[in-house]
Amino acid sequence: MNTMNTHTNAMSASAASQTIAPVPMPWTQILYWSIRRELWENRSIYIAPLAIAALTVFGTLISAFHLPARMRTASSLDPMNAQELIAQPYNFIALLLMGTSFIVAIFYCLDALHGERRDRGILFWKSLPVSDLMTVLSKASIPVLAIPLLTFVVTLATQWIVLLLSSAVLGASGASVAPLWRLPWLHMSWMLLYHLVALHGIYFAPIYGWLLLVSAWARRATFLWASLPLLALAVVEKIAFNTSHFGHMLGAWLGGGADAVPFPAKRGMSMDVMSHPAPVNFLLTPGLWIGLAIFAAFMVAAVRLRRSQGPI
């Protein structure tokens, strides 16, 4: 396995390199590799949305023979309702992928700081010059940033594939493809991106923070530890004081987010309202700032736990 020659080479190489102090890696580079590491480990982050996207495309192919009839129905409606009918499958795709990604994000968070302790890999990760803060931040950035952006890209690609397939079917049947292409595509895409980043990423951050904290703390059954205490709190409050402030609080928080960043295709929303996504409205939502403060507290606690926890 070794020779005298490699021995002396290694000696001289290390002697030479020790004279030069190494430049520490910039934190952006460490963050980049930490995030790549997460994507290597958790392939479900992109496999799950891609699988759902593939299913949707498959479903579109089957339903394609309804399409000419559907377009004829649309042409008999007033423009507003017609647009809604034509846009329906595309909104459904967005909704489905959003739901998938949210579930993926939840399960990612529950495992993020638990899996490395379970498989003892934490002893390897901690042997590298990456701080606990960096580790926790890179793991939090997966549900807050990476998953929403990835969902956006996959949704957009799926919508375009379905659009092209539908156009081909309509073209073959001799119907006009114009109504499809007249949908406000650019606007719909912007709205989707805004919805994903603002609501699923930023507004929901405390949910991910809580799950990450539980995954850093619990020795087993992370899902139970994440859900049961909330339920127990509500039940105890109900029994002790016969009130349900905690439940209402959570409900109000969720409702506040949904109001500030409604789903792009929410019924009853006129196109005019949708064209002004009102980020100001979003920034003025108290739930956002309270939530972010709680998220920060969860992160601090998770970093401290990551520092003292070892393999389980």
Added chain:
Amino acid sequence: MTVIEACGLRKAFGTTVALDGIDLRVEEGRILGLIGPNGAGKTTALNAVLGLAPYQGELKVLGRDPWRERDMLMRDVCFIADVAVLPRWIRVSQALEYVAGVHPRFDRAKAEGFLAKTTIQRTSKVRELSKGMVAQLHLALVMAIDARLLVLDEPTLGLDILYRKQFYDSLLNDYFDRSRTIVVTTHQVEEVEHILTDLMFIDRGRIVLACSMEEVEARYMEVTVNPEQVTAARSLGPLHERQMLGRNILLFDRVDRRQLASLGDVRTPSVADLFVAVIGNNASQAQGAAR
């Protein structure tokens, strides 16, 4: 230059004292063997040194506080905490890329060079490798890091004899030089004793022996005593006595070599025999004190 300096290092888990105020000093360029029975506090001490667990008392590793500055410290310190801690999902190529991405002192070409001497495929996942190959991969990663302190905690546990021998051979031939320091704990004492420069026995959270290998040679002697001289030999106050093939073997600390030579064959004891003598005495003393 002092690499590790501890003073009154203490750690308790509830009422169990794992480290009972140990003092420790490891100089640059040494290979220290930390030997002790199960539950003696070896891993606790190493975890403190590596910043993996909090502790009481003073501890500086390369001038840093490990608990507060683990990430900074890991630029100059490397460790293999156990066999098979490489995450099972990672590919060999990904492990190389990741370490190259985050470690300023990692030399990827060197790691590739070490791996080229093994049968490990770049595309394999760790879960597809044998235990011995995982240890080879981990060692290749660690040896390619130009660290000043390498800590090995049972790095060859459960490996077959070929891998174990190869592991320590490459460590000594391809890695160690006078500017590096290695701390190793293992139960397979006989496999490391020829590479050690210093020896430390730890038992029940206390250091019971700490000296260089030269001192061990100068201080400790083992005599296979002729049967008629056993009583005379015993009067010199042996540390430990055992019988083998009907002959008595007595181990002495700081007794004149010429005096012993008249009693039988004198030689330096193996670390394993010294361990049994020192720790065995320590255990019986503790039992005596408890009674």
